[in-house]
Amino acid sequence: MTKKEKRTEEKNFITADYLIIGSGIAGLRAAIELSNSGQKVVLVTKTEIEHSNTFYAQGGAAAVDPSRVEDEKDSFESHAQDTLKAGAGLCNAEVVERFSEKAHDGIEFLINQGVEFTENPDDEYPYELHQEGGHAKPRIYCVGDFTGKAIEETLAKVVRADLNINILEYHTAINLITKKWLDKDQNEDDKCYGAYVLDRQNKSVVTIKAGKTFLATGGAGRVFQYTSNPENATGDGIAMAHRADVDIANMEFFQFHPSVLYEANLEGDAKKRFLITEALRGEKMGGILTLEKDSLEDFVLNYDVRGSHATRDVVAKAIDVEIKAKGLKHVWLNVTTKATCKSKEYIKSNFPEIYKTCLEKGIDISKDPIPVVPAAHYMCGGIVVDENSETSIRDLYAIGEVAHTGLMGANRLASNSLTEAALYGKIAIEHALANHDEEKFSEVKIPGWCASSKERIADVATMNQFWDTTRTVMTNLCGIDRNEQRLKLAVATLTALVDVSTDIYYNFFPTHEIIELRNLALTAKIIAESALWRKESRGCHQRNDYPERNDDEYMIASNVD
Template sequence: MDMPNLNTTHQFDVIIVGSGGAGLSLALSLPQHFNIAVLAKSTLTEASTFYAQGGVAAVLDETDSIEQHIDDTMIAGAHLCEMDAVKQTVEGGKPSVNFLLKQGVQFTLDEQEQLHLTREGGHSQRRIIHAADATGRAISTTLVQRAQEQQNITIFENYIAIDLITSQKLGLNESNRALGLYALDEKTQKVHSFLAPFTALACGGAMKAYLYTSNPDIATGDGMAMAYRAGCRVANMEFNQFHPTCLYHPQARSFLITEAMRGEGAYLRLPDGERFMLRFDERAELAPRDIVARAIDYEIKRLGIRHVWLDITHKPAEFVKEHFPTLYARLLELGIDITTDMIPVVPAAHYTCGGVMVDEHSQTDIAGLYAIGETSYTGLHGANRMASNSLLECFVYGMAAAKHIEAHYTADYSSPEVPAWDDSQVTNPDEDVVILQNWDELRATMWNYVGIVRTTKRLERALHRIEMLKREITEYYQDYQVSKNLIELRNLVLVSEMIVRCAMQRKESRGLHFTLDYPELAPELRKTVLIPPNFQVETPLVNE
């Protein structure tokens, strides 16, 4: 169902911000008598899920086990993963696959007409189900189609959430609860109020904070920033995954080259042809992503080169075309035949392992507010996300949120009076160059100072610049009418500050956080938690 009317106040049972795997698995798991709004910041498929090439990790083979998947996840996460979350996610593998098959997702089958399983970095077994080399596209288009068919789901495309509406914000004399949110309709430039007893943030990660990223343009940390401003704690924001292999091509937008290529035997090489990964880890190209990304970064800096090479030319051409049809066609358009040519690759910011703290039901510190997928911190990923665990997390926690919402729904809920968005005190911006300048400066600062290898000095420099930018952006936000670019920049500068503050608190090198000043592991295992100034202690503590 598409957006029905021009009214700017909308009442629903559940509001979901985000139309990727996390948001739509929640929407499709809720009973059909629920009145649901799905807000998509861009088009419905413009979500990180759509671009995921790998697959969904699940224990399906008799040679595999839940225990092995748990162990692999804990090792990849440098033992910072929270066991309850890992167990819940891994045990949710089979139900998640069944949910996706029921929705009609067409996964690749083997000769026996069983789900074909591939292997990726960090996994000790073949356990990744996939749709050729474009799994995300298959999942995304199928779930979008199902959501559009449902009469109880109303879709609002090109709506950008601005801020949450909470009882605390309205000054109501009760414990803090989410009442809905304000969102900008990009087409009309009007701000709408969306009201509901349940709101879910499923709006992806924040890797647009970095100059080079594999993420779509929407990944500006909106959910994390909105939740923190509303009074939710965030955790482990220092752990940002850099995908080791993104295409390096001056004329083309960077996109990731799937991990499955290395899983199927591709080598990483230097310009002289040396296979260098063996110098860094005995697992070579199949080492976890943080090790591979750091090795590539080290060699690029050591040799003063722009990229390294990914080489699968030693495999039969038919094998390559069959396993990687999308990639083969896409690179051929750029003049690279992967059956005979090596691929130029660099690391790029790929995934936010930290996020809004949630419990096993995806519930945040604020009653009625949920966070799912990359927006959330469940405890699953620890210090490094293992390949293809993130799509799985979206479905496991999307379904968990649906159960919790259904159990706590009351038909007699009535929303308190919520004032309409007031922009009477602001003017039209005289020039957008300020936003553009701050956007570029912020992303360059993050890339140069808060990247794959960090130092205390670099982090201090980054924080100094980010605080300055934040002041400018806050003033601009207070004086001028909101626009998509301004909303995103306001969120991104806050999330960048969170990343730096978390990184400064971690006095060790673990997983994705590597600092030259503290190269060793600290003896104690702890998560880094940021507490917002308006955090209410009496809210039920989650994830402790």
């Protein structure tokens, strides 16, 4: 198939000073901050607002309350040190320092919007703070074990009631509109003018011209076969940015969560797996990972002195190695009253969602160990942003999981992502408000969308095959255990999949599924190429042919061309 001529310009236009793409915690905070400053904003999102990675977060949000520093209960330095340790030498120390000092701003914002964090009536400090793997102190704010749901629903309610925010649900952003794309010959610094967006219900493409555009499109867990991420996490922001020549880095660092519920009947299936929060392995709860159902032996101690309390990269790799070496289907997470000395009531009241979901599947977690496997969970790399969350293209910001701020390094410390997304949602807006040039922006002429074809794709079976192949290749060849041979095969196969999905995109009217497939394949290829490039093992990038860390200068950052 070859590219067809572009034709028939669509006349569907919206002009906005501010365009936000994505409605997780990052996008919603940005929208609320803009509205609170009296600005009007267009917020587009692929499905309903609530549909996001944010919704599924269980554990909570990490932050040190300045009042606890005064009381010497915790310190910003301690949070920073834990973050740096998890990041395995690739964090930006200044970013980490700033984050640890300001993270609590995100918690205050959420409380002000109406999020009811779990309280602790027995302590001087009003909130119950959890301690998760890798944290030296309890500093995780939670709402039971459904923190993300509480955050997302609260913010969505605020946004829905706000007349300054024009919400476009079931709208999928296709491509960014940039100065260089409009005029290929000009050599000035590039600038973003908005995006082309598919209106899924009306099956037409809207041109949204915007003074400032914010990519808040979240992660890309769906590029892997087994993931904790919901359907929308297809790496759209990464792919759109890459096509617009925006800098992207550290994509090889994809964090695998050590424990999602293993369900035999989901094998090979595209469904999201149920996450078993790390808080169950945390200090407070004390759950342990075992190889046999009735054992109380923490096998992770063979890999790290912290045993099952170690950071996720260590734990996920330990599970992967054992599963592969012993031909197991899964390992066991034991949080029973016998293993943890916690009462059934304690388990039920602290982890109600997990208790209920597991019970529905025939597992009473107070009595039965939980079968768990690792699954793709969090994208540590992303679109490179500066301290204001602006990308390498002016007037384009990236916030939340899609951004690479320098905080996560080679591995994310548990519960830092919700707070990072909330914090940068505000930082980006402060910078955008201070730098908006309305006059210049209104002069720019943007062409309407020209569909290459009006024809609808009929061959759904082939499309599904491309989806499945992309995801299987990623899991088998570019998962936790990587090496050159596997990665070369992954890159070759994914290059072919990018070509074929691009052909489909140019030969048919862009449906939501075609847009996602094209983005999924490109994001997968970027991850595989980055993993092939990084000849070392560090954080959540583990290569069995380069098992050691390499601290040479050139390994410190990997930018995707």
